[in-house]
Amino acid sequence: MENIFYRIEKDLEGGRKKKACNRLRNLINQFPDDLSLRKKLGQIYFEAGFLDEAGKFWILSEPDDKEMENAVEIYKRSLSYSGNAILKDIVFRGDKNILSDCAQRALKDLENDSLKKTNHIPEYKRKYKQESKDDHQLSFLNKIGIALLIGIIILIPILGIVKLFELIKLLLN
Structure with a gap:
């Protein structure tokens, strides 16, 4: 995994942000429980000026600063604050029970909103089977x-x- 992080850093240094984002997305699919990967991807999008996309990957993280909160708010607004749409967009395939309290609370709020508005909670199975x-x-x-x-x-x-x-x-x- 260190090799992949090295490649991501080299891609970022070389201005290949899309390549770095693709590598991070693949890592997120392989290790969905590691929210630090989502946070890193959100940071890349934030630095590139894509605030809504940054918010998508920061939504399960504890906000470090006002910029993170603002990006998450922009993201939620872009999907009309719909818990169902957000859950379908973030596609969390990990184990909810091992997440931080903040992430569990965020998922629970989204699920409750989705259930209330659509009587359905989208669920996703792991892409890569352990x-x-x-x-x-x-x-x-x-x-x-x-x-x-x-x-x-x-x-x-x-x-x-x-x-x-x-x-x-x-x-x-």
């Missing part, structure tokens, strides 16, 4: 099953040819 030992074992068993299937497919014609030769030998004698 591999567990059970998945690894299942994968190993799948590999063994495929190897056995290939072995049987190869073995059946060979056995058929051997039996055919035995039958021909029996008929010729």
Whole structure:
């Protein structure tokens, strides 16, 4: 991950903000629980002058200053303060239970607003599945099953040819 942060810094130094933003978005998809990634992406957008986009990524962060609060307010206003629209736009795929109190409160407020106005709370599953030992074992068993299937497919014609030769030998004698 350090390598990716190094690349992001080099992209920013080289003026390739879009590339840096794309790298950060990919990291956010891989590590949705790490709000520092969202905060960093928000900072890049803020420095580029995209206040509403900065607010989108800062909405779950504890505001450090008036600029952050202002950007979040601009973002909320751009989506008409709709909890449903904001939840669909920020697409949080992480575990809400491990977030800070501020982030949990922000999500809860958005969810309550969405439920009140639309009777629906958008939920998103993780994009990248964390591999567990059970998945690894299942994968190993799948590999063994495929190897056995290939072995049987190869073995059946060979056995058929051997039996055919035995039958021909029996008929010729």
